[in-house]
Amino acid sequence: MENTHGARRTHLWAGGLIGLVGAAVALGVGQLVAGVINPKASPVVAVGDAAVDGSPAAVKDWAIRTFGANDKLVLIIGIVVVLALIAIGLGVLARRRPSWATAGVLGIGLVGAVAAMGRPDAGPLDVLPSVLGAAVGAWALRVLARRAWPYGPATAYEEDAGRSEGDHEETVTEYPQAHPVGELDRRGLFTGVVAGVVVAGVGELAGRGLAGRLNVDKARAGVALPKATRPLAPLPKGVDLRIKDLSPFSTPNKDFYRVDTALVIPQVDPRTWTLKIHGMVDHPVELTFADLLKRPLMESDVTLACVSNDVGGPYVGNARWLGARLADVLRDAGIRSGADMLLSTSSDGWTCGTPVDVVMDGRDALLAIAMNGETLPLSHGFPVRQVVPGLYGYVSATKWVTDIKVTRFDQDEAYWTPRGWSPQGPIKTQSRIDVPRGSSTITAGPTTIAGVAWAQHRGVDAVEVSIDKGPWRQARLAEAPSPDTWRQWVLDGWNATPGNHTIAVRATDATGYTQTDKYAPPAPDGATGWHSILIVVK
Numbered sequence: 001m002e003n004t005h006g007a008r009r010t011h012l013w014a015g016g017l018i019g020l021v022g023a024a025v026a027l028g029v030g031q032l033v034a035g036v037i038n039p040k041a042s043p044v045v046a047v048g049d050a051a052v053d054g055s056p057a058a059v060k061d062w063a064i065r066t067f068g069a070n071d072k073l074v075l076i077i078g079i080v081v082v083l084a085l086i087a088i089g090l091g092v093l094a095r096r097r098p099s100w101a102t103a104g105v106l107g108i109g110l111v112g113a114v115a116a117m118g119r120p121d122a123g124p125l126d127v128l129p130s131v132l133g134a135a136v137g138a139w140a141l142r143v144l145a146r147r148a149w150p151y152g153p154a155t156a157y158e159e160d161a162g163r164s165e166g167d168h169e170e171t172v173t174e175y176p177q178a179h180p181v182g183e184l185d186r187r188g189l190f191t192g193v194v195a196g197v198v199v200a201g202v203g204e205l206a207g208r209g210l211a212g213r214l215n216v217d218k219a220r221a222g223v224a225l226p227k228a229t230r231p232l233a234p235l236p237k238g239v240d241l242r243i244k245d246l247s248p249f250s251t252p253n254k255d256f257y258r259v260d261t262a263l264v265i266p267q268v269d270p271r272t273w274t275l276k277i278h279g280m281v282d283h284p285v286e287l288t289f290a291d292l293l294k295r296p297l298m299e300s301d302v303t304l305a306c307v308s309n310d311v312g313g314p315y316v317g318n319a320r321w322l323g324a325r326l327a328d329v330l331r332d333a334g335i336r337s338g339a340d341m342l343l344s345t346s347s348d349g350w351t352c353g354t355p356v357d358v359v360m361d362g363r364d365a366l367l368a369i370a371m372n373g374e375t376l377p378l379s380h381g382f383p384v385r386q387v388v389p390g391l392y393g394y395v396s397a398t399k400w401v402t403d404i405k406v407t408r409f410d411q412d413e414a415y416w417t418p419r420g421w422s423p424q425g426p427i428k429t430q431s432r433i434d435v436p437r438g439s440s441t442i443t444a445g446p447t448t449i450a451g452v453a454w455a456q457h458r459g460v461d462a463v464e465v466s467i468d469k470g471p472w473r474q475a476r477l478a479e480a481p482s483p484d485t486w487r488q489w490v491l492d493g494w495n496a497t498p499g500n501h502t503i504a505v506r507a508t509d510a511t512g513y514t515q516t517d518k519y520a521p522p523a524p525d526g527a528t529g530w531h532s533i534l535i536v537v538k
């Protein structure tokens, strides 16, 4: 039991605690409502999406480079931490200025609602998770504050001494009160906190469960992949040098890099998926998934690369894709003269601008449905994505594609263009050292140096290695099934001597172009420069 003096203590910790529990209730209710309406409208996800779309290209670049595939997790954690700090502040405020705290909670809800409405595929109901979550959260905060300080807030100590123990109203003026105003009721606080945590947890779990009913994993598992009308021969053995720690020629799906703006992987049901082709065409087309599976399907080995890759970066991978020729589908629609851009849109509103002439020039530009013999994984665009050899992913590789508008570069702009990236993005010739690892320590003696090089749709003709700025030595190249894939390379017979060494690599593509040593950063249209590593030999 507190004494009168103790009652005047501020109990900041209790304020912070009820703030956190109120926020948890708000998020739990928000998640539950989002589960019913639309998982992407959940407050944290909506704010995260808005942060992704609203942050400058340089920040996104930095996030991708620094956190890699964890960039989205880091963002969500960041949002939750900021929210927790605000919640603690509002909880402390709730004791003495309950209406300010309520206004604060509703204000946060408004931020969530605005973020949810800012999504390109938002519906009017998408404000509800944030609005209802905030309303219930604000109410919960007031209830918690009343339970924690049932005898009134500390500021009312002098003004309102008779509020407690109504039965003894006559006598309280003469004797010290049993419960001074402003006293913390630990039991009331505790039970309130427990109730709040239960509500938050149930909301969170039920919301996730409801969101899961939209899960298309089952639909994906049910897809019966047709065989290719024009199957490719199995890969020749010679494509893979089978060197330890060297990137395998075929990147397993589970190891394939993932780059996109989606915080929640779009769940696109193949039974309702359609692809609309419209704009500067003679006959607009709308394809269903079944229509697409009935078309002639071809296989193609294509290496994808991301423009955000710095020199030597990891965002490149090679797969065998199965799909319908995009050029044939476009020919059915009849492209009108003057059109030079395909503006493709994903189910979540991301857009991509691809040159018409590149897609129509005979290369294996696909509407792909499978990757390495497996139905397209959800994270790589299920049910249908574009694959265009020779172009960076941001101008070609639309995942979850649902719409292609045939248009002109001078009339339309894709997602990354106003964010500082070039409208056009042919892949630049690049090479990378995988073995030995940069900055590693190795033992002296004969050492294998190996890596990959790519110049999609031109092909890699030569790779050279220079040790300690010495003469360029020709690396041995693995086979490549087509100019659309990367090529492994190896330099045997280097006798590593103790000390520090630098190793640099450069490739020459089939047009005769040799990589420049002049460094350019990824923005606006792809990095250039030689990959160079430092190693320590002991």
Ligand SMILES: Nc1nc2c(c(=O)[nH]1)N[C@H]1C(S)=C(S)[C@@H](COP(=O)(O)O)O[C@H]1N2
Binding pocket: 256, 257, 258, 259, 260, 261, 262, 304, 305, 306, 307, 346, 347, 350, 379, 380, 381, 392, 393, 394, 397, 398, 399, 400
């Ligand atoms: N819908 C959608 N498709 C997208 C993107 C995206 O953000 N959204 N990112 C593109 C980029 S920048 C790249 S590099 C490739 C990466 O494909 P992957 O994740 O399958 O490796 O997808 C492209 N397709």
Ligand SMILES: [Mo]
Binding pocket: 259, 305, 306, 307, 308, 392, 393, 394
């Ligand atoms: Mo990318």
